Amino acid sequence: MNNRTVTLTAGPLLLRRWRRDDIPALLAAYEDPAMRHWLRTQVPDADEAERWMTVQDEGWESGRRFSFAVTDTAREGELVGHLALNRVPGAGSAEAGYWTAASARGRGVAPRALGALTDWAFAAFAEDGLRRLDLLHAVGNEASCRVAEKSGFAPAEFVPAQPPRYPLGGHRHSRRAPLSAAEERRAGCAGTSGGPATRR
Numbered sequence: 065m066n067n068r069t070v071t072l073t074a075g076p077l078l079l080r081r082w083r084r085d086d087i088p089a090l091l092a093a094y095e096d097p098a099m100r101h102w103l104r105t106q107v108p109d110a111d112e113a114e115r116w117m118t119v120q121d122e123g124w125e126s127g128r129r130f131s132f133a134v135t136d137t138a139r140e141g142e143l144v145g146h147l148a149l150n151r152v153p154g155a156g157s158a159e160a161g162y163w164t165a166a167s168a169r170g171r172g173v174a175p176r177a178l179g180a181l182t183d184w185a186f187a188a189f190a191e192d193g194l195r196r197l198d199l200l201h202a203v204g205n206e207a208s209c210r211v212a213e214k215s216g217f218a219p220a221e222f223v224p225a226q227p228p229r230y231p232l233g234g235h236r237h238s239r240r241a242p243l244s245a246a247e248e249r250r251a252g253c254a255g256t257s258g259g260p261a262t263r264r
Contacts, residue, residue: 070130072184074176076138079147082120086133087113089143089165096166102205103163104230120148127153134177136168144168147181149197151189157196157238158185162211169207175214182215186241195241202232212237 072079082090087110093099094107107116123129134145144165151158160181164174182197199217201208213219217237225233 070184070188072132072180074180076136077144077173077177077180078135078137078141079132079177079180080135081124082117082131082133084114084117086143087117090116093143093146093163093165098166099163102202102208123148123150132177132181134164134173136173142168144171144173145177147177149181149185151185151194154193156193157198158189158194159198159200160185161199174211178211178215182239190241197239197241199237199239200234201237202234204232209235209237215239 070081090107090113091110100106105116107113120129120131123131129148129150131146131148133143134147136142136144145163145168147160147162149158149160160178162174162178178199185197186194197217198220199208199212199215200223201212203222212235217239220236220238223230223234223236225231
């Protein structure tokens with residue numbers, strides 16, 4: 065699979081690489097007070113937007129960060145959000161991140177897009193050992209907590225604050241890769257319905 069040309073779909077949502085002509089919509093999205101409050105990275109002007117785009121491009125080239133502009137094909141390609149997968153090649157876990165544009169909230173954008181990203185990540189990097197995806201959000205961000213749980217990311221742990229980079233504590237949610245056919249067979253033979261598996 066050529067990961068540099070990936071596009072994903074979830075109903076009318078199209079997830080594709082960011083482009084320079086997305087900058088006006090990116091800047092408009094970052095005018096939202098909620099994004100200014102919850103997101104560590106800020107994009108206040110055109111120069112910062114250009115730097116942000118460069119970071120996204122470098123992530124794809126390095127194979128360590130795969131970021132997608134989320135657009136709505138039913139609304140003339142409106143930019144409705146952002147998703148990113150951060151990973152270290154060969155690592156068993158990776159981290160997903162996202163935001164939803166203010167105008168698109170309440171339309172189920174984040175869970176659908178996150179589901180598409182999750183399915184792709186587990187399929188694309190299974191042979192590289194990816195078995196778990198994490199999603200972190202700051203304490204108090206109840207909307208992100210709901211998105212995580214709707215998307216199958218179970219609560220995993222409380223993460224203490226680490227100032228100055230992470231001034232607030234947070235929650236880590238995790239989702240495990242689906243079992244392969246061989247793993248399902250092994251799990252099915254692990255024990256009886258009467259109790260836990262026993263070692264011989």
